[in-house]
Amino acid sequence: MNVDEIRKYCLAFPGATENLQWGDDLCFKTRGKIFVTLALTAVPQKLCFKCTPQTFAELVERENIRPAPYVGRYKWAILDRLDALSQEELREFIRQSYEMVAAKAPKMQAQPPKRKRKRTPAGKRKTRARKH
Secondary structure: OOHHHHHHHHHOOOOEEEEEEOOOEEEEEEOOEEEEEEEOOOOOOEEEEEOOHHHHHHHOOOOOEEEOOOOHHHOEEEEOOHHHOOHHHHHHHHHHHHHHHHHHOOOOOOOOOOOOOOEOOOOOEOOOOOOO
């Protein structure tokens, strides 16, 4: 898959957004949490995603795939080149990453409407007499 195909695929997930972060990394997020990063200026380009512990152990044994810097301990793998996996495999791992991150991302909560304070006809607040 190339960058445009990856971008189109990632943005097809419900609630997925993208933004540039850390200079040249295109980050795909759901509800504010990253599920894929794509290093645009790296040569060759690199892609990072979250895995299950079993998948992570299997992937890092392959050529051109290793634990991601800083987040490898959380089972994030980085592809040192976009063709390190077949298109079908990459789509499946991106989907799994999205699902794992979405399952733990905070749900957006609707804010309750604010209560309006009663005002006097002149627009001033009513004051209560204090007890001494």
